[in-house]
Amino acid sequence: LSRALRSDAGLRARMTAVDRRAAAEAYTRVCGGELPSEPELRTRSERQPLPGETPLDLGTLGGSSGGARRYRILFAGELDAGALASARTALRLEPSDDPRVAGAASAGADGHGFSWELRRIGTGIAWCVDVTARLGPAPATALGTLLHHHRQAVRALGPVPVTVERFA
Numbered sequence: 001l002s003r004a005l006r007s008d009a010g011l012r013a014r015m016t017a018v019d020r021r022a023a024a025e026a027y028t029r030v031c032g033g034e035l036p037s038e039p040e041l042r043t044r045s046e047r048q049p050l051p052g053e054t055p056l057d058l059g060t061l062g063g064s065s066g067g068a069r070r071y072r073i074l075f076a077g078e079l080d081a082g083a084l085a086s087a088r089t090a091l092r093l094e095p096s097d098d099p100r101v102a103g104a105a106s107a108g109a110d111g112h113g114f115s116w117e118l119r120r121i122g123t124g125i126a127w128c129v130d131v132t133a134r135l136g137p138a139p140a141t142a143l144g145t146l147l148h149h150h151r152q153a154v155r156a157l158g159p160v161p162v163t164v165e166r167f168a
């Protein structure tokens with residue numbers, strides 16, 4: 001499905017990202033029952049195991065002694081001008097000098113440093129949020145919270161989240 005969403009503009013045009021409440025309402029209308037729990041829904045989808053090797057190393061990223069981690073949240077679909085403005089606000093983005101980047105921001109939490117950029121991938125094909133995390137000694141729960149927030153913020157504007165990849 002994620003491959004089809006990336007390559008088929010017609011399929012993307014028929015898809016709408018919704019929160020769980022809206023999905024439950026639609027499911028009840030169409031199927032007449034209660035939307036199954038998240039774990040139950042996951043058992044119904046085809047799972048392809050990911051390779052177990054080390055993530056793609058894009059070079060040393062500096063930062064703390066453990067280096068940094070890079071993540072990409074990939075979204076299928078387009079952001080029109082209004083949605084792009086809303087994404088810049090939701091992600092607290094500042095303008096970037098790089099024409100490929102719609103905006104960039106950074107923040108710290110629990111001794112960790114985070115930076116992120118919103119990028120277009122091809123015209124009318126996809127967008128992504130690239131997150132760099134320089135982790136400190138504290139547990140990295142803030143990283144999961146940040147990735148979840150960014151995924152949900154852009155998802156609410158229409159693009160469909162396809163994957164979250166760790167590159168380094």
